[in-house]
Amino acid sequence: MKTEHSRAEMIKEISGVNPLKCMKCGKCSASCPSYNEMDIKPHQFVSYVINEDIESLVKSKSLWKCLSCFACVERCPRDVKPGKLIDAARQIVVRERGKNYLLADDIPELIDPDTPQQLLVSALRRYRR
Amino acid sequence: MSIEKNEEFRPKIVAFCCNWCSYAGADLAGSSRMSYSADVKIIRVPCSCRVNPMFILRAFERGADGVIMCGCHPGDCHYTSGNYYARRRMTLLFSMLDYIGVENGRTRVEWVSAAEGAKFSQTMHEFVDKITSLGKNVRLEDLRCRN
Amino acid sequence: MQRIGVFVCHCGTNIAATVDVKKVVEMALHEPGVVHAEDYAYMCSEAGQELIHKAIKEKHLTGLVVCSCSPRMHETTFRNAAEKAGLNPYMVEIANIREHCSWIHKDIEEATEKAVILMRAAVAKVNLDAPLKPGESRVTKRALVIGGGIAGIQTALDIAEAGYPVDIVEKTPSIGGRMSQLDKTFPTLDCSSCILTPKMGEVNAHPLINIYTYSEVESVSGFVGDFTVEIRKKARSVDMNKCTGCGVCQEKCPSKKTPSEFNRGLNTRSAIYTPFAQAVPNVPVIDRDACIKFKTGKCGICSKVCQAGAIDYDQIDEIVTEKYGAIVVATGFDMIKLDKYDEYAYSQSKDVITSLELERIMNAAGPTGGHLERLSDGKAPKEMVFIQCVGSRCADNRGKSYCSKICCMYTAKHAMLIRDKYPDTNVTVFYIDVRTPGKNFDEFYRRAVEDYGVNYIKGQVGKVIPQPNGKLLVQGADLLDNKQILKEADMVVLAAAIEPNPDVRKIATMLTASIDTNNFLTEAHAKLRPVESPTAGIFLSGVCQGPKDIPETVSQAGAAAVKAIGLLAKDKLLTNPCTAHSDELLCNGCSQCANVCPYGAITYEDKEVNDHGVRETRRIAVVNDALCQGCGACTVTCPSGAMDLQGFSNRQILAEVDAICR
């Protein structure tokens, strides 16, 4: 098991985001179409990464509620891109299941029936190679 | 001939900074505590157009591993046009150095304004990294000048 | 051989904490020419300067090296100290071991090693220093103020009050600037024009102030104390001397479709126009792009109705050339363009407006006669939403990285005024932070919340969606309640970021004044010289230097005036003695140096020289010390090395190179 610190670093590395740039304006949360279904809100995501509480993040409902519509990425005035952080957190989960990349056969059992379609498309784009 | 790999390689870097913009930019980097390598030593000149190609060749002759010249952004020269002349001179000189086989990463021109402390520090970081990767200047050093 | 003293400053712990100053002193004593070296806590202090004085006297020093902060900080201090002790001030060199060393390095060994090298380079340079004597230049006792907003007006008044003539150059047809567009001012809620128009009148009537409106600076040459400026007086098509300002021409003008610049395009104006009723001068201009006479040759109504016969269609641009001792830049600001912020629907809905547009709507002389109404249907809004930080504090390339400073306060003002005048209208402000440093500022903001019931919500708005019913759906989040908010509003007001007037770049280039990445003019020192440009003789007034509210602008305008007056009060200025000189035995007279001299300081003379016994007449370059500013462009152009720069000579710079590469 990796330390929380190294997981936080990995999230930063995967996403290419510097969460310290966040000025807590909340435009991400304001823009988020899945806001109401999330337990940890997009703007809070940034604080969780800063505070290195990745465990809460990967256990959160929000992780799988994000549609990856990237409205927050598009509109963030500080280039913090919470959507990318969420994406990176998801990848951490995937990697920690022992593989960096998903095999096609693994996908069906991983899919939560509640998972939004858009996320699947987004995942396919990411992992197709 | 192979260059001896030396873990302790500390490049000698000479930076010519114009008094009005880049030297002030370096001051701002200092007062903002934006660190960069101690291998960079700054020489103050009134304007980038004061930098004679002879100075640059002399630095290499004396064992400098990299020479960087910083001036006001084109259009912002304190003396109106100095950096425009400097730009042509340095372009031609660097091209000539490249032509005779000196790695072109050893010389650089960057325009840094008095307000760009962060850019100054960043530029120096990049330049030091570049020179470190190129290693010791062996093509231009006059070994007699070593002590 | 020089006798050099090396003085190493601790700067408290600023230097001494990272640089082993004792070691620098010890190493200095091994350098050629160094006969004395010591360190002290604060070299720039009286006591420190006393040490220098004593050493010069006792050790008969001929040159000094001070290892301290940047020469841009204390070079003058130490030069003066040297001069007091009878040493030529140009025999002083500074090794910058603070900004370029102790402040940026952490490792003591590394920093000390670098400090020693910087000291060596300075010693090497002093060894080749020669005493220099500054020349003198005259000061033209007249100031130019570029920009006729409140900053320019205040600066001009203050300079003129001190007894010096001032010219104001204003691009638009009237002085007054942004302040004339404002309705009320925070935190006192005075009417903006009530306090501005008397000042405009005062400027207009002042015997020492000359206003060029509808004019632009065309070119600037010269230097501190002696600038030559060309001003383009654009053809107004109206004779300033004949016009009585009756306004009939504007009434009768048939071309009335041009968007009014003054009202931010919310309504239209005639082709012959004064921007606003209280314009100074109260003389209209003809907008030749809109005028039917200029476009088709027919019309000429204004000329027919003008009783004074002031209309002159044949007027042409006029170039006025004037000399000035000091120039004050007061070019002000504009709102940023919002075309990159589609999510706020600014371009899609007429009811999404900027704060400056709201100012015009709230103003009795504005497009709606002061009634708060929706521009789409003229209805009074019941739900108003204000969005803060639109384009300010942005790290992406859409907006500005800085805080525009005035938006929090004017939004509170707008909210308060609306709640006061229209108590039925709800006002919601979406904010990121509310910033109210300033006298009575926070109290003002609290009043908006506590007394006027303005609803402040922490959280930036994500999107504004125009609805089919004409309403605006505002999607935001309340970060404190952790709730997403959907609010139907009638009007949305965007606190758009402010940016320096786009013309400032051109002006800064003409003045060779430096400008930062945001196009704000750079001050000579962020704390200690905030109203001076690093370029001598150029002063900064108002928002051109950075975001400011009115009181700050006025105080900075006064400060800039004081600095300009300080310069104009001098009869003569000492010129920089670091000028170029040509060695007549080496000069080829080839004229290449004159080609690159930006000041026209180099001329050629046929001079008889004695070159090692050979007498002949040669064409020799001669530098005019009063014109030469010491850039050194000529020195590099000169192939024979005849041209050299005093204080930065070829051999000195080479000595520094050698010392660093040693």
Next chain:
Amino acid sequence: MQELINRAKELLADGTVARVLGWKAGDLPYNPEPAYFEKEEDFADFVYNGFCGANLSKYMIEASKLEGKTLVCLKPCDTYSFQELMKEHRVDRDKAYIIGVGCKGKLDIEKIRAMGIKGIKSISGAEIEDEAETLTIDTIYGEKSCAYKDAMLERCHVCKGKDHMIFDEIIGESKDTKDADRFAEVEKIEAMSPEDKFAFFQKELSKCIRCNACRNVCPACSCRKCVFDSNKFDSSQKANVDSFEEKMFHIIRAFHVAGRCTDCGECSRVCPQGIRLHLFNRKFIKDINELYGEYQAGADLEPRTPLTNYDVEDAEPGIVAERG
């Protein structure tokens, strides 16, 4: 040649000129040397043939100081140098009577020698009147021959054209002998790896003996005192013991003449070590043409040269690295 001599004598006789600057026969058939002719009888030695490569414009610096006018014989390419010197106020146009002499390409004795032709006694076909395609060389080993073209100086293969830029009168016909790309060699070097470039110049320049012939012959290198001879840069002439010395000398020399060098090729012609010094100058010329627009020094009398001029849109120095 006779027409030229007759005209020169005529101008001398009527007092238009006080002397004639031309070439006189040397001790060998292929080494005529620049000379003044002041009296009728001096002309016995006067020659003008295919070996008269020397660019006489630089001699006009000193001639301009002499009493009276000097008749100077300039080939088309020499007139560029003369104009460049005029621009720099080094020569006095009023002191010069320029006879533009015809030129159909000048010869390089080294090229002839390189063909294995040794022991030369005399060469025919190099006289300017001949339209000879072939040189006939009488050697101690018998008669040899070669094509005129093959014996031409490098610079004539990249001839700037047959027109004189400045003259008072023209005697003789000229021919544009250009048959090669001026920058081909430069391009070849540019395409090399840094190591190969360095090795190439190291090899080329290590031949340099710092005799200063290149500098002394160069019409652009006309400083009263060269920086390498003065103490202004602490760069006084030193013996060559380290490879950097000659690199610095040649780079700076090329830099000092950049934008002023007319590419007359004299430096390469006179180098006793056969260093192709024009490769330096042409590199600058090529860069100037590419970056700042086509420029031919000496083609006009505009005072500003590329290095004493600028454009706000000029390329940044980083372009060197970008071009690779």
